[in-house]
C-alpha cells in the first residue's frame with residue numbers, strides 16, 4: 395500500500411468527473427475511496443474503471459445484514475480486488491466473522507463503529523446510551539474479537555482504540571483541514587494532522603478536496619501538513 399495515508403472519497407455522481415479528479419490529484423493521495431453513492435450509480439464497471447488510475451481501491455459499502463447475505467456480498471465484490479472493505483460493527487460478531495472469512499487474504503475488512511456524523515444525542519435517539527467514545531471502544535472490541543483488521547472511527551476515538559488494539563488498522567473520516575469550519579453533516583471532526591498524530595492508518599478526505607475551488611492545491615496543502 396502507498397505510504398501516503400490520504401484516501402480521497404469520490405462521492406461524485408458522474409464517473410468521468412470522478413476519474414478526472416482522481417487522476418488530477420493521484421500524485422498527492424494514497425488511495426481512492428468509493429462509497430455507496432458511487433457503487434449504486436456505477437457498480438462493478440465503475441470500480442474497474444477507477445482501478446485504471448493505479449491506486450489502491452477502498453470500497454466503503456458499509457455492509458450490514460444477516461451473516462449469510464454479507465458473506466455473499468463480500469464474495470461478489472472479490473473480483474474487484476479492493477484493498478479495504480467496510481462493514482457495520484453493529485451487524486454483530488457472526489456477521490463480521492463471516493465477512494472476514496469471505497474477503498480473502500489480500501483485503502482488509504474494517505468495521506464502522508459510530509458514524510462521524512453522529513453525536514451523543516443522535517446515539518440516544520437510536521436507543522444507545524453513553525457517548526460516542528465509549529460506544530466506539532465497545533464496538534472496536536467486538537470487531538477485534540471477530541478477527542477484523544480494524545475499524546472506522548473519528549479522530550477523537552482513535553488514540554483510545556489504539557491503546558487497546560495496538561496493531562489495528564484504523565480508518566478515520568470526518569476530517570476538516572481547518573477544524574470546526576464548514577464541517578457540513580460531520581459532527582466529530584479533527585484535522586488530518588490531528589488524526590494522523592492520534593494513530594490513524596488511513597485518512598479519508600472527501601469534500602475538502604473534491605469541492606475545493608482548486609482540488610489539486612487542496613490535496614497538496616493537506617499532504618504538506620502530514
Ligand SMILES: O=c1ccn([C@@H]2O[C@H](COP(=O)(O)O)[C@@H](O)[C@H]2O)c(=O)[nH]1
Nearest residue numbers: 403429508509510567568598599600601
Ligand atoms: O463514520 C463515517 C464513515 C464513513 N464516512 C465516509 O467518509 C467520507 C467523508 O467525506 P467528507 O466529504 O470528507 O465529509 C464520505 O464518503 C463518508 O461516506 C464518514 O464520513 N464517516
